[in-house]
Amino acid sequence: MSVLYEMVKNLLARPFTILYPREKVPIPAAFRGRVVINDDTCIGCSKCSLVCSVQCISMADSPKEIEFKGKKVQRKKKPRLNLFRCIRCGLCERHCPTGAIHLKNELSESGTDRETVVT
Amino acid sequence: MANVIVPIGPHHPALKEPVNFRIVADGERIVRLELDLSYNHRGIEKAAEQRDFIRVLPLLERVCGICSHSHSTVFVKGIEEIMELEIPPRARFIRTIIAELERMHSHLLWLGVAAHEVGFNTLFMWTWRDREAVQDTLEEMSGNRVHYGMNEVGGIRRDLTPSEVNAALARLPHLEERIREYAKMVNDQETLLIRFKGVGKLSRDEALAYGAVGPTARASGVDYDIRRDDPYLAYTEVPWNVVTDTSGDVYGRTRVRIGELQESIRIVRYCLENLPEGPVRVNAPKTAPMGEILSRYEAPRGELAHFIRTNGTDKVERVDIRTPTLANWTSVALCLVNQNLADIPVIVAAIDPCLSCTSRITVVNSKKRTTGIVTFDELRKQSHLRASMQERR
Amino acid sequence: MTDPLLTILYILVFPGFVFLLIYSLFIEFLDRRVTARMQNRVGPPFFQPCADVVKMLGKEVIDPDGVDRRIFDAAPLIALAAVMTAFLCIPVGGNSIIRFQGDLILVLYLLLIPTIVLFLLGWLSRNVFSAIGGIRAVTQLFIYEVPFFLVMLAPALMAGTWSVSEIAHWQQENAWFLLLQPIGFVVALVCLQAKLERTPFDIPEAETEIVAGPWTELTGRRLALMHLAKYASLVTGSALIAALYLGGPMTPWVILPVWLGWAAGFFLFLVKTLAILLVLSSIKVATGRIRIDQLNAIGWKYIAGAALVQVALVLVMNFWQVGI
Numbered sequence: 001m002s003v004l005y006e007m008v009k010n011l012l013a014r015p016f017t018i019l020y021p022r023e024k025v026p027i028p029a030a031f032r033g034r035v036v037i038n039d040d041t042c043i044g045c046s047k048c049s050l051v052c053s054v055q056c057i058s059m060a061d062s063p064k065e066i067e068f069k070g071k072k073v074q075r076k077k078k079p080r081l082n083l084f085r086c087i088r089c090g091l092c093e094r095h096c097p098t099g100a101i102h103l104k105n106e107l108s109e110s111g112t113d114r115e116t117v118v119t
Numbered sequence: 120m121a122n123v124i125v126p127i128g129p130h131h132p133a134l135k136e137p138v139n140f141r142i143v144a145d146g147e148r149i150v151r152l153e154l155d156l157s158y159n160h161r162g163i164e165k166a167a168e169q170r171d172f173i174r175v176l177p178l179l180e181r182v183c184g185i186c187s188h189s190h191s192t193v194f195v196k197g198i199e200e201i202m203e204l205e206i207p208p209r210a211r212f213i214r215t216i217i218a219e220l221e222r223m224h225s226h227l228l229w230l231g232v233a234a235h236e237v238g239f240n241t242l243f244m245w246t247w248r249d250r251e252a253v254q255d256t257l258e259e260m261s262g263n264r265v266h267y268g269m270n271e272v273g274g275i276r277r278d279l280t281p282s283e284v285n286a287a288l289a290r291l292p293h294l295e296e297r298i299r300e301y302a303k304m305v306n307d308q309e310t311l312l313i314r315f316k317g318v319g320k321l322s323r324d325e326a327l328a329y330g331a332v333g334p335t336a337r338a339s340g341v342d343y344d345i346r347r348d349d350p351y352l353a354y355t356e357v358p359w360n361v362v363t364d365t366s367g368d369v370y371g372r373t374r375v376r377i378g379e380l381q382e383s384i385r386i387v388r389y390c391l392e393n394l395p396e397g398p399v400r401v402n403a404p405k406t407a408p409m410g411e412i413l414s415r416y417e418a419p420r421g422e423l424a425h426f427i428r429t430n431g432t433d434k435v436e437r438v439d440i441r442t443p444t445l446a447n448w449t450s451v452a453l454c455l456v457n458q459n460l461a462d463i464p465v466i467v468a469a470i471d472p473c474l475s476c477t478s479r480i481t482v483v484n485s486k487k488r489t490t491g492i493v494t495f496d497e498l499r500k501q502s503h504l505r506a507s508m509q510e511r512r
Numbered sequence: 513m514t515d516p517l518l519t520i521l522y523i524l525v526f527p528g529f530v531f532l533l534i535y536s537l538f539i540e541f542l543d544r545r546v547t548a549r550m551q552n553r554v555g556p557p558f559f560q561p562c563a564d565v566v567k568m569l570g571k572e573v574i575d576p577d578g579v580d581r582r583i584f585d586a587a588p589l590i591a592l593a594a595v596m597t598a599f600l601c602i603p604v605g606g607n608s609i610i611r612f613q614g615d616l617i618l619v620l621y622l623l624l625i626p627t628i629v630l631f632l633l634g635w636l637s638r639n640v641f642s643a644i645g646g647i648r649a650v651t652q653l654f655i656y657e658v659p660f661f662l663v664m665l666a667p668a669l670m671a672g673t674w675s676v677s678e679i680a681h682w683q684q685e686n687a688w689f690l691l692l693q694p695i696g697f698v699v700a701l702v703c704l705q706a707k708l709e710r711t712p713f714d715i716p717e718a719e720t721e722i723v724a725g726p727w728t729e730l731t732g733r734r735l736a737l738m739h740l741a742k743y744a745s746l747v748t749g750s751a752l753i754a755a756l757y758l759g760g761p762m763t764p765w766v767i768l769p770v771w772l773g774w775a776a777g778f779f780l781f782l783v784k785t786l787a788i789l790l791v792l793s794s795i796k797v798a799t800g801r802i803r804i805d806q807l808n809a810i811g812w813k814y815i816a817g818a819a820l821v822q823v824a825l826v827l828v829m830n831f832w833q834v835g836i
Contacts, residue, residue, distance in 0.1 A: 001307065002300060002303050002304050002307060003241070003304055003307075003308060003798050004794075004798055006245070006300070007241070007550040007794065007797055007798060008550075010549060010550050010551065010552045011546070011549050011550050013552070015548075015549065015552055015553055015554045015555075016248050016251075016552045016553070017553055017554045019554070028255075028258050028259040028262075030258070030259060030260065030261060030262040030277065031258060031262050031263070032262045032263055032268075051173055051174065052174075053170070053174045053176075053177040053178060054177075087177065087181075088263070089177040089266075089268055090262065090268055090276075091173065091174070091177065091268075094271075094276055095173070103262075123640060124640075125640050125641075125644075126640070131723065132719050132720055132723060133720040133721065147644075147804070147805070234800065235720065236720045237720075237800040237801055238711050238712070238714060238718065238719075238720070238800045238801030239711075239799065239800030239801070240551070241550070241551050241797050241798065242800075244551040244552060244553060245551070245552065248552055308799075308800070309799075310712055310799045310800035310801070310802055311800055313802060313806055314800060314801075314802065314803070459803055459805065460644070460721065461715075461718065461721050461803045461804065462803070463721065464720045464721055
């Protein structure tokens with residue numbers, strides 16, 4: 001009898017489905033989505049590359065002067081991500097000393113422009 | 120009619136993962152079951168030997184999607200015990216919260232799948248709708264709906280903010296009410312009762328003799344739960360009960376799992392309300408001393424055991440994973456004999472099989488066109504050879 | 513006898529084949545939508561069944577090794593043709609196109625054919641799953657067909673005629689058979705659910721046990737035709753029960769002018785068949801599948817028993833009326 005009552009109640013109520021993309025759900029702040037590398041804080045220590053569990057981060061040449069803990073540091077390399085292999089585990093974010101690499105709570109979008117897709 | 124071999128799998132709508140059942144049937148009655156479990160073998164145990172303790176955790180998490188936190192926690196708990204590391208109480212409580220939330224989402228999933236196997240798709244839709252509340256809570260706390268990545272050696276990775284705690288607490292009353300509804304439905308619905316009662320009976324002696332674990336064994340009256348008998352995390356500090364049943368059939372297992380759902384909600388609520396303050400991790404050493412440990416954990420499907428051997432480096436020398444589903448397969452082969460062909464999906468689904476966890480190697484002989492497993496005598500011969508080689512070194 | 517050209521128009525367009533196909537697709541949409549809403553989902557849009565049939569017609573036809581291609585091509589056509597012919601005997605608005613004493617028996621016979629075709633397909637697809645499904649389909653046929661025939665017989669006994677249209681007409685002057693024979697109505701609905709192989713009686717097609725049973729090896733246009741035959745028999749079965757128990761397209765009193773009476777009757781026919789569909793969908797949503805041996809126990813004990821009781825009651829009432 002509880003099944004019948006629930007069936008009739010559901011028939012007259014609104015469905016539970018969220019009609020994406022017309023309606024959207026707020027994505028929690030902790031969600032591990034797009035990988036974003038901050039060019040102004042990365043010091044090129046390669047820790048993310050060593051810790052990455054699928055070895056998808058390689059270091060590319062990118063000289064820049066960065067302010068780190070009050071001193072000026074000459075950065076030599078910057079991380080490059082192979083998005084085909086990244087599993088969004090977040091180990092790079094956890095072990096980065098400056099917080100330069102960060103997984104934003106955005107769903108990675110598709111696009112025709114290299115900048116929207118590749119970090 | 121002569122004996123017919125009905126192939127269930129590797130591709131079959133009843134199965135969520137590939138497994139090869141060759142059922143030898145006489146009309147609608149099952150005579151024998153031949154099992155081949157190797158379709159999801161990925162070589163994870165070997166791959167884990169080449170990764171240090173930071174990088175091995177995402178790998179071990181991905182042994183299974185539904186019980187990912189179980190694998191990660193049991194490994195980390197074993198390593199911490201070898202290192203003689205004591206994690207802060209807040210970390211222990213948060214690990215317990217995630218563990219019980221995982222148990223809830225797994226049991227709600229199971230309830231839907233069991234209803235689907237008997238064609239009762241309505242209950243499947245409803246339970247999976249309510250499971251979304253648990254998944255939303257897990258996503259807010261850890262960042263992902265499966266493969267939470269919360270564990271690291273020495274504690275957990277991120278802390279819970281007060282708003283996350285309150286949001287989780289706010290979802291619990293509705294879930295509790297829905298689970299009470301499902302408990303009522305399982306007791307009243309005629310078609311569920313006639314499909315589940317008396318099907319796949321496993322007596323207490325058979326369960327003990329064939330090594331059944333988890334809700335499968337507890338439904339046959341075996342009163343054993345690792346959380347109480349070999350405690351870990353925060354289970355000694357939280358008031359909770361072990362749920363058992365005496366019927367031993369699929370209906371009994373349903374009642375045990377619904378009971379465990381209700382207990383899990385109580386544990387989560389207690390832990391969220393009494394979360395101790397403090398840090399969430401301690402600094403862990405990079406390498407582990409030499410040692411061997413058998414670390415056990417009550418996964419949603421039963422007793423999960425990791426045997427870990429370390430050798431003083433920053434990697435494990437050997438990790439051997441014995442999942443609960445592997446222990447329960449022999450009881451399936453036993454329950455299926457003399458049952459109806461129509462009951463195969465129900466009995467298989469009743470142990471809550473997770474084949475990604477279970478897969479073992481199969482040896483393929485392409486000349487003779489046979490597949491088979493390595494027998495126990497061959498294993499002993501291999502281990503004797505290895506031991507004698509190591510002595511000579 | 514009306515103009516033969518007009519008869520051909522009635523058979524082909526309305527209330528014949530084209531109307532039957534359009535109504536089947538509409539009923540399939542309603543069935544899926546109501547089921548989905550009861551399960552708290554959204555459900556498909558109204559053109560979904562039409563899109564499904566068009567898609568299936570365009571897919572590749574796969575012949576398994578060693579299977580007789582000609583029978584596989586012909587069988588779904590025969591099933592669809594049988595159901596469409598049966599529909600011609602059932603009154604949709606006013607009287608039916610084919611009308612003679614005994615057309616009730618013709619309808620019941622023609623509605624058997626899709627199940628026999630399923631068994632044939634199951635046997636001939638050289639496939640364990642299809643064979644088991646075909647055997648289950650025929651076992652189920654034996655179990656529900658006896659009560660179904662009996663409760664279709666009961667209104668004919670009371671009305672004293674063997675023609676579906678005349679039984680519907682009889683109810684216009686007397687009461688509906690729903691009120692006179694309620695047990696028969698309940699048994700008829702349950703047996704219709706079993707005939708259409710819907711939950712809790714979808715045993716031959718049990719998806720989680722035997723893949724798709726006899727439907728496993730049907731692909732492309734064969735699957736499209738068999739799918740249409742399934743929903744056309746849903747329409748035909750509902751229309752038959754509406755005509756025999758709910759008065760069909762007959763209005764409670766005679767309405768003049770004739771065309772208005774005919775339109776009101778057609779509208780009532782639609783309402784009654786949709787009401788029967790609602791009941792059948794609710795049964796489908798509220799239950800799970802039972803086993804064939806459990807159906808055997810329930811069918812021969814309760815369903816056949818109830819049908820026999822109903823027929824006995826009708827015979828007693830007839831005897832009593834004749835006696836007085």
